[in-house]
Amino acid sequence: MFEEKYFKNNENVPLKILMLLDGISDGFFVLDPDDHVVFINEKAAEFLVLDKQEIIGTNLNEQSINQNIKNFIAKARTGSLRIVEEIGEDSLSSWLELEAIYYEGLLGLVVRDISERKEAQNEQKNSYESIRNLNTHMQLAREDERASLAREIHDQLGQRLTGFKMEIDYILRKSQPLESFVTEKLRNVIKQIDRTIGTVRNISRNLRPGILDDFGLLAALEWQADEFTKTSGIPVFFQYLGEERKMDNQKVTAIFRVYQESLTNIMRHAKCTHVNVMVSFGSKRIVLEVADNGQGFDPEILKNQKSLGVFGMKERIESIGGRFEIESGIGKGTKIKLEMP
Numbered sequence: 001m002f003e004e005k006y007f008k009n010n011e012n013v014p015l016k017i018l019m020l021l022d023g024i025s026d027g028f029f030v031l032d033p034d035d036h037v038v039f040i041n042e043k044a045a046e047f048l049v050l051d052k053q054e055i056i057g058t059n060l061n062e063q064s065i066n067q068n069i070k071n072f073i074a075k076a077r078t079g080s081l082r083i084v085e086e087i088g089e090d091s092l093s094s095w096l097e098l099e100a101i102y103y104e105g106l107l108g109l110v111v112r113d114i115s116e117r118k119e120a121q122n123e124q125k126n127s128y129e130s131i132r133n134l135n136t137h138m139q140l141a142r143e144d145e146r147a148s149l150a151r152e153i154h155d156q157l158g159q160r161l162t163g164f165k166m167e168i169d170y171i172l173r174k175s176q177p178l179e180s181f182v183t184e185k186l187r188n189v190i191k192q193i194d195r196t197i198g199t200v201r202n203i204s205r206n207l208r209p210g211i212l213d214d215f216g217l218l219a220a221l222e223w224q225a226d227e228f229t230k231t232s233g234i235p236v237f238f239q240y241l242g243e244e245r246k247m248d249n250q251k252v253t254a255i256f257r258v259y260q261e262s263l264t265n266i267m268r269h270a271k272c273t274h275v276n277v278m279v280s281f282g283s284k285r286i287v288l289e290v291a292d293n294g295q296g297f298d299p300e301i302l303k304n305q306k307s308l309g310v311f312g313m314k315e316r317i318e319s320i321g322g323r324f325e326i327e328s329g330i331g332k333g334t335k336i337k338l339e340m341p
């Protein structure tokens with residue numbers, strides 16, 4: 001039953017105030033405990049697509065209004081003092097924000113058009129996504145370039161150097177007798193060529209470790225750990241669980257690069273005595289953890305600093321569907337954990 005009593009007060013509300021309520025740009029309406037419309041202003045009627053004159057005194061639930069709005073009203077009835085919700089649907093002409101205020105059985109509802117805000121949010125999201133896509137694309141291009149450079153340097157330069165070496169070797173063996181200082185010079189040249197071949201291999205490996213493509217991620221991670229120990233003197237305890245399965249090349253590369261970056265960070269910042277690496281291959285995902293027992297740092301510094309190492313690691317993993325976390329604290333060591341489906 002629609003109770004007249006709520007109108008009693010309204011009669012005392014000066015007409016000018018009611019007119020003012022009609023003029024505001026937000027919608028506002030009031031429901032009695034049985035969802036009868038006690039008051040509704042112009043804007044609310046417009047947002048709910050209702051006829052203002054016909055709706056007063058009727059039960060709102062019996063009107064054909066958007067189901068989400070009905071649900072919202074039902075939820076507001078369950079007692080929370082003030083709730084806010086955004087509703088956007090094809091059946092509505094715009095995005096609406098509903099706010100409910102509950103007072104002694106009366107439910108006051110404010111309806112706002114938030115289309116502009118939503119549009120701005122959307123644009124922001126779209127441009128963020130574009131940047132992320134562009135970044136992923138550039139990573140791929142960069143990895144491709146590195147891989148082909150690595151191959152070229154290794155094959156072309158390496159082969160040519162080996163060629164020189166063989167020629168000199170030939171001269172040494174076949175054109176006897178040579179003056180002893182010539183022999184010595186040529187031997188020296190061979191030594192230098194050998195050293196250069198070593199350098200070429202290193203450059204090529206740094207650009208892209210062939211082991212990654214030839215023997216897979218696990219082998220490459222172990223190899224990189226050995227390299228790390230060789231240069232830093234810090235031992236790495238390497239453990240793995242499960243069995244490695246073939247994984248998308250982009251993901252393998254991302255995991256490997258982030259791992260390299262985390263080892264570089266350890267070398268540069270950690271001051272630790274050992275590193276633990278744990279790789280586990282599950283049926284649905286791979287998890288990699290790299291932990292050091294070094295000095296650690298306050299993770300707050302990652303929020304306002306210029307170096308983008310950790311940010312780049314997180315972005316690289318998350319942009320291709322993985323998860324990345326870094327845990328640290330002063331005096332507590334540092335641990336990175338990444339998961340890739």
Ligand SMILES: Nc1ncnc2c1ncn2[C@@H]1O[C@H](COP(=O)(O)OP(=O)(O)O)[C@@H](O)[C@H]1O
Binds near residue numbers: 265268270292310
């Ligand atoms: N393993 C670690 N041990 C101690 N501090 C670390 C470690 N990794 C990162 N940090 C701290 O986090 C900061 C940010 O790291 P990063 O973003 O890679 O930048 P950068 O290495 O260029 O300084 C570092 O400057 C360092 O203070």
Ligand SMILES: [Mg+2]
Binds near residue numbers: 261264265309310
């Ligand atoms: Mg770094």
